[in-house]
Amino acid sequence: MIEVLEILILSLADDELFIGHRHAEWIGLGPILEEDIAFASIAQDETGHAQAYYQILTDLGLPTPDEYAFKREASAFRSAHLVELPNFEYDYGMALMRHFLYDAAEQVRLDALRKSAYEPLAGLAERLLREEKYHWLHARVWIQRLGRSTEEAHHRLQAALDQLFPYAWMLFEEMPHEEKMIEAGWVPPSAELRMRWLEKISPILMEANLAYSEPKADELQAFQGGRHGIRSPYFDSLYAEMTEVSASDPEAEW
Amino acid sequence: MYGNLVVRPEDIENWGKKIEEEDPEKLAEFEGRIERGEKIEPQDWMPFEYRRQLIRLIEQHAHSEIIGALPEGTWITRAPTFRRKLALMAKVQDEVGHAQLLYSAAETLGKSREQMINDLLSGKSKYSNVFNYPAKTWADTAIIAWLVDAGAIINQTTNSKGSYGPYVRALERICWEESFHLKYGYDSVVYLATGTPKQRAMLQDALNRWWRPIMHFFGPPDTQSVHTEKLIRWKVKLATNDEMRQQFLDMYVPKIWELGLTIPDPNLRKNPETGRWEYSDPDWGEFWRVINGDGPCNKERLAVRRFAEEKGRWVREALRAPHARYVTPLA
Structure with missing residues (x-):
């Protein structure tokens, strides 16, 4: 059962690791x-959360x-492809939309994990939610504000939503052995969390006059597999950069 | 746009006046206040020259913070452990936060953040020369966080005894945060200095490359530095460049030697008779060349700032849009 637990924790932790990396x-x-500072602060939180999740396994x-x-190894990561995507030449519309879609998902996930039958996870979720509250507030306020400002801002956010929505959808990709996790009372089904996520983001997007359409199963081919060890095309360069120093002298302490 | 106290030049009666054109009574009263150790606040009368010098000083300091975020910032995504990654993120975030504080302090004197950033991008206003050098390896980030920040602390602690209230208060907070950076930097340096041969070589190489820019950090020697006397009387400048450089050498050379590192200057020594450090000429010609735009990274640093400015323009325009209104309470 520890292998199943590892799949669950790594899915949570790897998302945090890479979203923190990208935000930084x-x-x-x-x-x-003010946004350099906000993204830096959120990046620190997310990176710290990744560390705390891994620590449960340690x-x-x-x-x-x-x-x-x-x-x-690349194939041992379980992140959703959403968090591996680059910042696209520093397109703030994309960064903001990813932050919004991701942190809404985090809220939903952590809220469910608070009630997890796996005690260490429930305790950690409670703690992380205290910080996540501010991420969600930040993302939501910016979407509301920019979504109703200039035509260009609106256009950029809509384009970002179109591009990112299928990726964000796959944050809730079913994990390997998910039925065992559900049976143990660790997590609710991913599909159920996805519904709660949609309920969370829909009114805010609607208010900002931003629209999405739910992807059909056959359109999702390119976006899936993250939880099963399939990496996005962006992973290799991301990970090469991330490990550049640590791999340069593997025996060293830093 | 940023909601700070911005003083408008048109509201200032002596804007643009030369020092000899100022009201002598007001000037005497102003200088008396400074002599008594009082702080000058934004609403108080001050000679225009004081205002102008402070804007220049604070603005340069603010620019140094945002430009200074760049060489270290590129190493956040390469940091080798969680501990280092989190600390470096926090440090660079602090630097940007310092810029925010300092721009706000300068705005109280009559120049908006937009104007200051435009002057940075056009090359009209300067930033610390030290950031025109590249951070080539991880060890460079350790040297910067330790020794460049140590230099900054000496400089800023000195300036924090100054006469302008908003700047002094910003500096007090900045110094407090910088002292954590110094600890982080020293800790990183110690790990490298006591690590594998490769790590030690990397650290020595970084020190070799950074020593000269660090010697330049406190500015040209007093014999070459202009208009210091009046600035010292007004407590805009509290110590001379050479005094601060001596203080730095006194505090840090022994620590560097203690780690078994070699400082790339065979003539560096403390003269037991004068109690002052002697060193080779750190090539002040290079200092002036770099300050005038011809350093290894001047173009790149400004290009990155321009890129960020350009990329973010639509966001700032959206924030200024008159119909952008909050429709529901935020929290």
């Missing part, structure tokens, strides 16, 4: 200083957070 790329390059005698993050 905005430090020094945001549209206003406590069970599995690898350390650094080993999980910096010394793993």
